[in-house]
Amino acid sequence: MVEAYDPGNIFAKILRGEIPSHRVYEDDAVVAFMDVMPQGMGHTLVMPKAPSRNILDADPATFGPLFAVVQKVAVAVKKAFDADGVTLMQFNESASGQTVYHLHVHVVPRFEGVPLKPHSGQMEKPEVLAENADKIRAALAS
Ligand code: AMP
DSSP states (O other), X not given: OOOOOOTTSHHHHHHTTSSOOOEXXXXXXXXXXXXXXXXXXXXXXXXXXXXXSSTTTSOGGGHHHHHHHHHHHXXXXXXXXXXXXXXXXXXXXXXXXXXXXXXXXXXXEEOTTOOOOOTTOOOOOHHHHHHHHHHHHHHHHO
């Protein structure tokens, strides 16, 4: 049985503007923002505005708009950081590694020979997140 969506989760609070985030993209259906504990430079999260815990309970209509933005962000982060590749990650329930229960996709620029840092590891400085968000916004706009 899939658990119910909890509107008190931290990403729901980000969506409602109750806590701050470094947003790089927003449209009617999707928001993208910087991960505060990045596994690599420019680690970005892309989430639908529609509430679901993860892909197990999401309305399939969510995925088209969500993955269109995942692609946009992947292209933008690759360009913004001159990355060699981009890793996507997406976790469903705690056994898989999920820690925040609002559907989201991780978009992480990758560089040859540079391993990913641990998941939910060290908090990045806000000024670094702000600078990286600026670079991604500029790449999205170009
Ligand atoms: P997951 O394990 O897929 O649920 O990942 C949740 C991600 O959210 C982790 O990579 C965390 O570093 C990140 N995270 C947690 N709190 C925040 C926050 N307030 N703003 C941005 N990212 C966050």
